[in-house]
Amino acid sequence: MDHAAPRYHTDWPSVRDEVSAVEWQARLDLAACYRLMDAYAMTDLIYNHITLRIPGTDHLLINLYGLLYREITATSLVKIDVEGNILWKPDTDYGINKSGYVIHGAIHKARPDVAAVIHTHTRAGMAVAAMKCGLLPMSQTSIRFVGHLGYHDYEGPAVDLSERERIVADLGAHDALVFRNHGLLTCGATLPQAFNTMYQLEMSCRAQVDAMAARTELTMPGEEILSKTAHLYQPGARRPYGVLEWHAMLRQLEADQKNSGFPPYWD
Template identity: 85%
Template sequence: MDARAPSYSTAWPSIEGQVSPQEWQARCDLAACYRLMDLHGMTDMIYNHITLRIPGTDHLLINLYGLLYREITATSLAKIDVEGNIIWKPDTDYGINKSGYVIHGAIHTARPDVAAVIHTHTRAGMAVSAMQCGLLPLTQTTMRFVGHLGYHDYYGPAVDLAERESIVADLGPHDAMIMRNHGLLTAGATLQQAFNTMYQLEGACRAQVDAMAARTELTMPGADILEKTAHLYQPGTRRPYGVLEWHALLRLLEAEQKNSAFPPYWS
């Protein structure tokens, strides 16, 4: 290979012993989350992002721009600040996508309660984002978002730092948002919670697209039932969201790894 040619190899030696135990755990969790997003069909080739704050720091972990989600490992994640400056990344010509810190950096800066942010361009998510009616409370899965969902209008690709204020304002105190004509976004006090919220929001969008495509009359419960159901499904009402599910999901990844040609997420 020409010495001047870009380096796009992904064979990076593990940095487990070179970072704090807290950072390494965060890296393993985030790499697992990327793999789970791929496993559940919530990816868009090399696009989109999931960010996670490294405990005790103002730094974020984010994917390199050019890797498939199924390729991402703990070592491959870049460390950035909320302004998008790269603190560390593997020895590679891959960089990061600007929209990753325009959207994510804005939320992490404005919401200290948020540890993780997930953004997607799924088929169902984009479809609902283009519907004037927005997300309808057609299913129990959807009802958890009643009164707990923001909407953000489309202003073009998210590369303008000026859009940060409106993103934060439109998300408000919520942990989920539909970005109109664009896709979905969730946030969480933990990565596990953010993933669980996205899994539910994506499922709600898929169910709505299917129900509306059936071209039959649809039913929705009354306002009192919707409010009661939404309350019961909030993270602090009965149990934290995503924690119980996470261990089962990691077991699923470990089983999948046995037949995978890609390195394990924990490498």
């Protein structure tokens, strides 16, 4: 019996003219975010997920399970509902990762203020996630998360729908969560804000791993300074996070695209 070869290609025709202008912009933004995660070494082969709510809908965009982040384009993104049902995807045998909607769908469903969710398995993030002390307030960057970071105990791979309510409860009103023995998660009212928060959380974890590896005594500011600093670094305390940085990040992507050998994210 002849069996058709799996259709694992990546050269789909653009859907720009087949979706609304609002959805196309969301696709552009999310594809750019995937590329930025790759540019800043926050990827794990084909794993992990970033989701973005299409404005004015209850539909989410997520990556195909099988593409590198540097391969993801606006057209290749899958449209799903918060329960993980696929509403549209490119003509391919690639699907989506169940963990993507178990974790992300739960947060989008419980937090209408959240437009975007990012989940990672970085080396430094996994290291801090395994530390009993959690994230230490040892740098200005990590102090940003004092009183604004949740922790969720490990329950195995996130494929059990019953875990959803516990993830949501442990995240609470925060925009950042450490999955113990697993990885990191951030979310935000905008995709640029969620990316900025993840970048800062990742840099905090890298700095902590480096400092602890030096095997020297670490200093921590006092409680009053920690509280004041954490407040000043919250979105809106001085300026919204991600907005100013985002356009610079897009310029970086456009410059890097010239020699990447991969299709541009805006395809």
